[in-house]
Every structure is written in structure tokens, then in C-alpha cells.
Amino acid sequence: MRKEDFSSPMDLERFQITDSFWKKEIDLIRETVIPYQWEALNDRIPEANPSYCMHNFKVAARQNKARLVDRDYVPPVHSVNGFCVWPENPNKLEDRFYGFVFQDSDFAKWIESVAYSLQQHPDPELEKTADEAIEIVCQAQREDGYLDTFYIINDISKRFTNLRDHHELYCLGHLIEGAVAYYKATGKDKLLNAARRYAECVAAHLGSEEGKKPGYPGHEIAEMALARLYEVTGDDSYLKLGLYFINERGQRPYYFDAEHPPKSDEVENLRYQYHQAHLPVREQQEALGHAVRAVYLYSGMADFARLTGDEGLKEACEKLWDDITQRKMYITGGIGGTHIGEAFSFPYDLPNDTAYAETCASIGMVFFTRRMLEIEADSRYADIMERELYNGVLSGMALDGTSFFYVNPLEVLPEACHKDERKEHVKPVRQKWFGCACCPPNLARVISSVGAYAVTEKEDTLYIHQYIGGTIKKQIGEKEAVIRMDSGFPWDGRVRIQVEYDGEEEFTLALRIPQWCEEYQIQGIENAETKLEKGYLYLKQKWNGSVLEIDFPMETRLFDANQQVREDIGKVALMRGPLVYCLEEADNGKNLHLLKINPQTEFSTEQMDIAGEQVTAVCGAGWKQRETKEDSLYRQYTAAAYEEVEVKWIPYYAWANRGEGEMQVWSRV
């Protein structure tokens, strides 16, 4: 690991996105999702589960105020065992905590999206709403910095007694992420200071020093958040706390055993693997347990590898990366093959119809990839980032931005979702909002900050990992270069990059060559010193008004899976450029399982409208097994009769936007 290779994400003000594909998504977040979420945080969406998030902050704030005014004030003490609390009468809330224990994070994710949005699109009205919300949140904070409403409201004396399940450190992590983003967007440090004080409160209680509990998060995220807080503030104490969490995880005796003595019939492995606490992190080689927790941890590990130069951490990250991407990832980028524990299943166990493939897990993979790219520009990371962003992440949100998938299956028969309790987690259409609403706000924050993933920089180099159109301002020496990128992605591989710079210095543009592109063309590099390394084309020259015209031809290709993936044997999936495609009943009729793809077919493309969005569909020849009116369940084998049909694929991210119907990514060949 060489420090001189490291790059950093761009500040979002310095990358104004104009891309026809992503701008629309970002606008959707700003115009639809952020206002919708604010209503959700305030329990004002009639048809959706209430969040109770702002309610809880207000109750905690009122209790604090009562405490300051009246020294004898004793807050009501409730049981703190449960994982969630629902009101008896939803129309008449009492002054107590409701919802899941991690409900505070709903606000933190929302404020983070707001911050990114403000960086791309200033909005004083929204900023005012945000400031008011921050005011309430800060009033809920205790004098010693503690800020988790579940324990503030219920029984502060019990705090830090159930780190495994009660998400105090998860809420800390999200609070930091939101606070840092809001500070960078607005320069206002009220929430940042609150987050710092909460982090300091945690550091005062947890750690390896005498008198502290040797605990660490039951749901990771604080690790990467503390790394970020350290980078923004320069305060070593956050680095120390985050690194302590990383190093302590999985040490023996298991900390979680002190909180939750193991029962005799519990399987040790499952007990600790779920939280990635089965081994010290540097010894972990297989991605195990709850998939979101896992990739959040690995993201933090990558941060600390970079910040501390720890080769052992980096190697663990690489092994875990390989395990996921070579053995445990759906072609859509989805991770988590089993709904039991929302977890990684065993290698190559990737069932299409019962997949978990949580939207948040794909988002977590985007976090992990960006951090690996910061350490080393290797296109294998950026290729996966692309796969996630255009497929596993975007599929989580309806095209109109008002409904969401938690679970992203690769094959759906609606009847099975309704009647088969084993597929209870698989929904055939997106849902409005969830009580446990991790995915929608996570989508909002990743989409509104997509520029921070697309591009990273170091002093003399701009890395373009994703071809997302926009205007990038990069400081080169004393002057600022302005790089304008136009991109046809994901429909068309033509990219135009114009660089305005009136300084004298040479600098480098590093362009990722997508893995799916065998031959590309680039014009305008006559004067550049070129180098191809780890999937990046490095172009070094004096740039002034130079224009690059690049073409990454997007061919339609069929893919098969490793033969150990039993569910996909004898089947193919289709990709075109960065997009994974799927079949829907709306285009291909019922009984998608009766289709066979002709691998020799010449594919054609077709523009089509799905719920108001223009997408490129792919058509090709195939066969459909003739439907019989056979009554008998089993009969002597006869070769099936097929008729020729045209098969039509649409992008996977756009599925389930035309009502309920069958969907299939892997088809027989």
C-alpha cells in the first residue's frame, strides 16, 4: 500500500452533476424522496408505517428540558428489553419511545441526503426545515453528550448494556455521517458538535482502558463514520475510537457473551458470525453473517487500512472482497443469499426466487468499493461499483421514487409471494415505507451523493470511475481545471470530456475501461503520455481546451454463472453495458420459465417507455415451450414442443413498475 496511490472523493460542490440519467434520479430524491421522508419521519403518511423518529427526539428533548428546569425531575422508566415498541393507540401517542430501537438513524440518514442535495441544489426552505430538525435533535442530547433517544426516554442507566442488539453505536455512526455531510454542505457545525460530543461520550464509556467496557458495535457503521469524522476534524480521538472498534471485534472472550450469556443449544458460529464477531477482523477471510453489517464493517476496515497504513487490514479486505465477488454475489450485485439473518449463504448458494439481496447491502458494497478505490485504483472495484449502482441499488426504488424494495429477488412468481410463506420476504411490487426503514433513506443518501463515488482525485490526477456527466472543478497547482463530461451511460457508451485549464502544469486523467468493453475508441489523446494500469487509462498532458471523445461500445451479451451456482445451471442472463436485464410478464406473457433463449440470436434494441421513463429494451429470438392443457402431474417423457417467440428484456432496475407480474433474470438456454 503506497500513500502516493491514495485518492479521495470529490466534494460534491465541485462536481455538479448534469448527467441525463443520474440527474433525474438526484432530482427525484430532492423533489420527491426527501420531502416524503420528512413526512414519514413525522408520521404524516397515512398509508405507511409510522417512523416515530421525530416524536422520539421531541419526547427526549422535553424530558431534558424538564430535567434542567426541575432538579427533582425523574423521567419515567420503561422496560428496555424490547427491540421495538408500538403504541397501543396510534392516534394518541404518549411521552414515550416508539418504533425500533434504531429509529434515531432515520433522521440522520435524512439529514445526510439533505446535505448532499443542498450541495447540488441550494434550497433555503429545505435548509430551514433541516435546521429546525437539528435544533430538536440537539435538545434531546444529554449534558454528557449521550444521544440515543431509546435510552434517554426509557432508562438512561441501562445505556451501553446491550450493544449487540440495541444499535446505540449504529445511531452514533449515522449521526456522524449526517452531521459531517451537513457541516460540509452548509458550514454549520451545530449537529457536528453534537455528534462529536456523542462520540466523546461513547469513548468515555467504551474502550480497552481500565474502567471502560470492552464493547463494540452490534451493527457496524460507527467505524467508517469515525474515520470520516477524524478526516474532517483532524481530531485523533475519533481515529482511536474507530480503530479500537475494529481491533476489538471478534477478540476472545467474546464481548457479546458478557451481555448475552450463550445458551447451551446455540450454535457458536452462527451466534458470532451474524455480527462478524467470530474472529478478529484481520483473520476473517470469508464474508459471513448479516450482509449489511458485513459490508459496513469492511468499509470501515478499508478506511482504517488507508488511514493507518495497516497491510493486514488491507489484505483482509481484499480476501473478503474476493469471497463476495467470486462466490456470494448475484449478477445484479445483490448480496445476501438467505433471508434467515438477511445473510450471506454458503459459497455459490444464490437462489433467485428466495434471494435476500437487500438494497442496503448493495449500497454497502458501493461504500466498500469506493474505499478500496481510494487505496488503489483498480478497475475490478469500480466495475463492481458500476454493477451495484445501476442494478442492485437502483432496483430498490420505483421509477417515481415513492416506493421501495428491501429485498431484490432475481425471479418472481407473484402467486408464490402471496401463498408461500417461505417467500414472505419477497414482494412482487415495491412498498411505500417500512417500519424498519433502512433502505429508502439509504437510497436517498447514496443517490444524492453519487458524484462522491464516481470520481476521486489526488493532487495531480482525476480518476473517473463512473461516466456520470457533469462539471468537475479540480485544483491543479494555483489554478482550477474545469472538466466537463457528457456521457450516454447506461444506454450508450459515448463519452465526451472537455478540459479547460489555463495553467501550465501537466496533470492526469485516469479513465476506467469498463470490464464489459472489449474494444474502445478514444480520440484526442495525441499529445498525451498514456499508460494502461489495472484497468485505468492514464492520460497525462497539458490540458487546455482539450477534448476527448471516447466510445465504449455497449454490446448485448449473454452471461452464464459459475457451474457451482446450482440455481443458474443451464441458464443465461443478459447484460448490455453496465445494465443487467430481466424478463417481465408484461412483455413476455406468463410462464417465463417456459422460455428458452437462442444464444445465436442477433439482439436488437428498442426504446420503450416504462412508467414515463425512457429505457432501452433488448429483443432477441427464443422459443417458448408450447403450453399444454395437461391434467396429469407426471407423464412419460416426450421432448417438449417449442414455438419461436421474440423475447424482450428490460433493465433490471426498472422491473415491477407496471404492476404485479412474473420477472426472471436467469432464463433457460
Next chain:
Amino acid sequence: MRKEDFSSPMDLERFQITDSFWKKEIDLIRETVIPYQWEALNDRIPEANPSYCMHNFKVAARQNKARLVDRDYVPPVHSVNGFCVWPENPNKLEDRFYGFVFQDSDFAKWIESVAYSLQQHPDPELEKTADEAIEIVCQAQREDGYLDTFYIINDISKRFTNLRDHHELYCLGHLIEGAVAYYKATGKDKLLNAARRYAECVAAHLGSEEGKKPGYPGHEIAEMALARLYEVTGDDSYLKLGLYFINERGQRPYYFDAEHPPKSDEVENLRYQYHQAHLPVREQQEALGHAVRAVYLYSGMADFARLTGDEGLKEACEKLWDDITQRKMYITGGIGGTHIGEAFSFPYDLPNDTAYAETCASIGMVFFTRRMLEIEADSRYADIMERELYNGVLSGMALDGTSFFYVNPLEVLPEACHKDERKEHVKPVRQKWFGCACCPPNLARVISSVGAYAVTEKEDTLYIHQYIGGTIKKQIGEKEAVIRMDSGFPWDGRVRIQVEYDGEEEFTLALRIPQWCEEYQIQGIENAETKLEKGYLYLKQKWNGSVLEIDFPMETRLFDANQQVREDIGKVALMRGPLVYCLEEADNGKNLHLLKINPQTEFSTEQMDIAGEQVTAVCGAGWKQRETKEDSLYRQYTAAAYEEVEVKWIPYYAWANRGEGEMQVWSRV
């Protein structure tokens, strides 16, 4: 429905089985399973879960004795909410109830097997053990006839308050079955009288009359048992009680609601379907809910249709039969596509690797088929009975009779059973004994009485449904005909039937023509009046020393499934005669999913030894996808390379007798 068509099963003394296939199974039950079970009932098998069955009877008997001696005796009252109770210290049992609430039925199933075994093979020692056990059981009975140790020991005042879950009527049903069998085998009526008194006690508490509870069984079986008790005793009151149970089920208001008020978030359908209590039984057209419960109910319905001439009941049975056999049955005869509720899934949902296909459910199908055959000799019933007996039933027991499957999957990857919690119910090898030990004793009772399924009779006709070799004594007029049958089933379709009769009367042999047999040959029918009806060949003549030589050629055939069975699309299964075959890793190596069957192959057979048992294996040509050492999870599609291989199938019932390995019934074609 015409009474003159009805036939009845043979008494087992009158059908001495000598069949080379079934005699071995029956001997295994007698020599191994029955003694093993007795040890299990007495908690003397160290490596298996204790049953606590005899312990509970003894505790109840002691309490009764104390009660008789000391009028002030008050039995200890325990909570009766639980579904099972385990001792704190298994080595020091207290005088209380342990095990599942239905543990009494372990004894009843055991005594039933003992009875059948004694009919085929008198054994004074075994009969003495049985008599001693009966003595204990009868001592446990309360003065008013009540006989369920869970409530006798725990709190008699709570009896009949949880019919849905607490199996008192299930235990009644099994007690009757065992008592009737033992009475018919030995002529001893002690247990029969106990069963009658318990039935009368139940009738005094449950029924539509004023002052009684309008309840019915949560787990069916009492219905068919009461029909049998009525047929043995001629006492109408049992007919009345059983018919009341049949008629009351599913009436509104739902009886189970009175016991268990519904919760607001419960799905009404699932709540009642599980117990087949969603509709009055005559209106039920779809097989739903817990599969064993369902087919036990349908068996009782068929009994009462026959006993009362109720056409509505018969029609419901036929519709339910069609629904199972045309939409919800594995090719092995297994029923119950989902482990959630051990239940029928939606039509055509027959996953191979997560199948439930409980051994007891296949046994229940045997009960159902025999009862339908009693009403009407139609070979579609006997064909399914054959499929069940030779496949779904026998697969439940290891070839050595000491371990058992509860669940009978059609595809197994051992790694998945160990690592995938969604397949926790699927075991790659049979288990010793279960705490909830329904299947092993159920296997014992059905195998030891297989003669009662193979053959039924009416005055002038002997129906041969299954070709199981043995000597049948049939009364014809004043004299007895002796029919000796030799059969090569299931390996060879040659059957020889010799009929000795020195009377003057004509009578009829009705031989089932198996569905799998397109052309058969029969010799020795020159003098017979022949008729082919509903799959039976009726041969009427004067029989004296006549010999029939029949050949049902057993060809090897490939089968495919209805195209709505998504799991089997593009796949074939292999049958030879009555046997379903499967592939095992032991013969075909790992990665069975990489095999493709050549449907044009000429199959050959081969004798082989599996765990000491001679079976006929089938060999044919196929291809195996070449194994690659590909690291990548997805790659551009290339047609797979195959190598020619010989594929070897073994009978499904014999799988998992050579250690742990992959198994597959449906293979790609």
C-alpha cells in the same frame, strides 16, 4: 356409490406374507423396529431423544392408585399451556408429565404394530411384554374412562379445553387403532374396553347436544379410528361420535375460536386451513394445511362415506384426491411441498430440495387410498398406493430399520443441509429417533399390516391391488379357497397365482393392471369369464388348482412433470415398474446438477448391493458438463462442454444408506 361394490381388507391371519421383498421389511419391523421402539418408549436408547411415553403412563397410574387408596389425594397441578415439557435433569425424572402432549400415542402405535406382527408371527414373549404394557396403560385410565396422561398428570380439570393443539382426540384415535388391532390379533379385550370407555367419555363431553362442547379434533385420526371401532363392535355410538366430528369440522362459528380467540394480525385462512377447519368438509375441494392432518381427515371421510352412503362425502373425497394427485404430489408420492406448517403448498409448487414430503403423510395417503378402494375398485387409487408404498413410505426407513426420515426430499446437497437454515428440516441421512416420533412407529404399523392394503375382498371376489407374495385364505360359500401368490415385484413383473379350492362355486379374482404397464401377458385364463373395468381384470371361473402366470414387463421409463411444476422444467425422473429411481453421489460423483440424461439411451439394469440389500440399479448414457476451475462467478456465455458418462440410478427408497452424499430424483435432459 353402490354397496355391492364395497370390499373390505383381509384379516392379517388370513394373508400370510411370504413375499421376498415385503417379508424382509416385515421381519425387520418384528426383529428390529418393534424391540427398538419398546426401548425407546422406555427411554432406554442412549443416543436418541427419550419418549417418556411409558414414564407418563406409570406416573398417571401411580396417581390413580394413590387416589383410590387415599380419598384426600390431590394430584400436583402443573401448567398445561405448553406443547411439551422437558425434564431439568433427564437422569432424575420427577412424577410429572414429560415430552410432547401427544406422547401417549407412541404406545398406541407400538401396540398396533405388535398386534399385526403377532398375526403374522406369533411370539409369546412379545405378547407378554405387550400385556404388561397394557396393564400399566389401563391403570392410568380414570374412573370415567378418560385416558390422556398429559391432563391426568397435570390438571384433569383442564381437559378438553385445547382440542386444537393438545391432541387428546389424536391420542384417542391412536388408542382405538391399537386396541382394535390387538383385540383382533389376540382376542384380548382389555385394551379394547379401555379404548371404548375413553371414546364414551369423549362422547359424554363433546357433541352438538346441550351441555356438551361442540369441539372436534385439532389433529384428525379419531374419525377413521371410530369408524373402525364401530365396525368391530357394531356399537352405533362410535359411528355417531365419528360422524359428529366429520360434520362439525369447519362449521361457523369456528370452534377453535372459542378456545383461541383470533388475534387481529392473524390471517383467517391460514389459521383454519392448517387444521382443515376453514370450511365444512363437504365443501372442501382443495387439499390444504398440514398434510398428515389432511389425509387422515380424508381417510375418515371416506370411511363415513362408505358406512353411511353419503354421496356428498364421497364427492368431496374424490375432489380432494384429484387435487392432491394432479397438483400437489411429488413423483415419489410425497405430499407437503412446504415445511412451514408441514403443509401443502399452492398448486404445482413442488420444490425438490426444500420438500417436506413427510413419511407420515405418505402413510396417510396409503390409508386414504385403501378407503377409496373399499368404496370402488378403481386402479387409479391402487396405482397411487403402490407409488406410496414402494417410494414415499419405504424411503422413511433405513435398510437396516434403525434410522428414519421425517422429511423425504427429492434433491439433497449435504452442504446445504448443514449450512442453510432454510433447509434445517432436510436431513442428508436418517436419524435414530425423534422426540416427536410420529414417523418411525407409523412406518412400523403400516409395514407390518401391508397385507391389509394389498388385498381386499367381498363375498365372491378377491381384489389384488398390490402383487405381494403370500398365502391368502378366502371363504367362498362353505369352503375356503387358498390363493398362493408369488411375485417378483418390485424388481420383476412376473406373478404366479395358484388357487386351491375344492368347492363348486365360481368366484372372481380381480387383478389390478398397473398404470406403468402398457402390455401384459397372462396365461391360465382359458376357462375364465373376463372383464376389464377401471383398471382391474376380473377373472370369474371355478377355481381348482388353477394357475395364472402373469407378466407385467417392467420397462425403464423417463417421466416429465406438468409444465406448471417450475422446479422440474427441463428435467426428467426415472421409474422402473413401481419404483422411482434417483441418482446418488456414491455412484455418480459429486455435482449431480452437472449431469444431463440422454433420453434416447438404452437403459440396462444391474444387480447391486446396498447395505446388504440386493437392488436392481438402472444404467444409461448421459453427459456431464465438464468441470472447470473457473474462479469468476459470471462470465460471457459459452455453450457448456460435456463429456459422455454412464449414469447409474438406484431405487429412491434405498437412498442415503451409504453415508452422506448428494441425491437427485429430477435430472436435466
